[in-house]
Amino acid sequence: MNEVNQVDEENQYIVEEADEENQVEAENEEAQISENEEFVIQEQPKKLIMSDVWEQYLTTAEIRKEDMNRLVMNFLVVEGYLEAVEKFQKESGTKPEVGVASISDRLAVKRDIESGDLEDAVEKLNAINPEILKTNFSLNQQRFIERIRIGVTIKETFNFAEKELKPLVEQNLAFLEELEKTMAILRFRDLPDIPEAERELLDNSRWFKTAAEVNAAILTSQTGLKCPKLLDLLKMLTWTQNQLDEKVEYPRMSVLPTGQLTVINPPWPSE
Numbered sequence: 385m386n387e388v389n390q391v392d393e394e395n396q397y398i399v400e401e402a403d404e405e406n407q408v409e410a411e412n413e414e415a416q417i418s419e420n421e422e423f424v425i426q427e428q429p430k431k432l433i434m435s436d437v438w439e440q441y442l443t444t445a446e447i448r449k450e451d452m453n454r455l456v457m458n459f460l461v462v463e464g465y466l467e468a469v470e471k472f473q474k475e476s477g478t479k480p481e482v483g484v485a486s487i488s489d490r491l492a493v494k495r496d497i498e499s500g501d502l503e504d505a506v507e508k509l510n511a512i513n514p515e516i517l518k519t520n521f522s523l524n525q526q527r528f529i530e531r532i533r534i535g536v537t538i539k540e541t542f543n544f545a546e547k548e549l550k551p552l553v554e555q556n557l558a559f560l561e562e563l564e565k566t567m568a569i570l571r572f573r574d575l576p577d578i579p580e581a582e583r584e585l586l587d588n589s590r591w592f593k594t595a596a597e598v599n600a601a602i603l604t605s606q607t608g609l610k611c612p613k614l615l616d617l618l619k620m621l622t623w624t625q626n627q628l629d630e631k632v633e634y635p636r637m638s639v640l641p642t643g644q645l646t647v648i649n650p651p652w653p654s655e
Contacts, residue, residue: 430631430632430633431631431632431633432632432633432634432648433632433633433634433635433648434648434649435635435645435647435648435649438634438635438645438648439635450478453472453476453478454478455613455614455617456472456476456478457469457472457476457479457480457481458481458612458613458614459612459613460472460480461480461481461482461487461607462603462607462609462611462612463612464487464490464491464494464599466484466487466488466491469484469487470484481606481607482606486512486606489508489511489512490512490599490602490603490606492508493505493508493509493512493598493599493602494595494598494599495595496508497523497526497591497594497595497598498592498595499591500530500588500591502523502526502527502530503527505523505598506523506527509523509602512602512605513602515605516598516601516602516605520597520598520601521549521552521553521556521559521562522593522594522597522598523594523597523598524548524549524552525549525562525563525566525594526590526591526594527548528541528545528549529566529569529585529586529590531544532569532570532586538570541570545563545566545567549563549566550563565582565585566585568582569582569585569586618640621637622640625637633648634648635647635648
């Protein structure tokens, strides 16, 4: 019986030793494969695409004129080039995404805010989409600031903050800091020197910032977009080129406004 046990123990030892050797061998092979893969990755040169070949690729791309016209029209609508929208519609037959009257109404709101006529802007905005006023903190913040600027009583100012600003802050606590800064203006309204943080809120340049935000909000409600589709395509182009740069050397579009490409010539001299 002792001899049997001894044989079993010896067999078990041999098996375990063999397993350990196999494991070590497998680990060594794995490490060798990993090193070889790393070597291949490091040594693998970038693919080279010549300018003439790249131009052939470009000529095969199918871009419909109707798609280009819609891109142009979208840009004109979003940027508010009302006269250009009307002319381009007549020339190309491309319909704008929203009516000309809607563009005109949006621009009127934007102009009013930029000139500081906030209550006129609010009246026009409510005619377009009253939900924007209920959810836009920047516009209501600017209305609060204008009340302080023209000397509305503190009681009326607080009432406005309670009615228009407090609900927005309760819905989004990210506005709390801005509200606190805005309320702080009341402490310095009668002082000759206002601290810089509060003085910035009283700067007229904020009208343009607010106008841009409200304009984007109206656009989103009308078209679902905040900026021209062309801008999104340019962002996509930049991202795609950055991805290609890691693997390919090619005629990169180096100047986006003009579409200028870098020239890639063969690495050997031409005959």
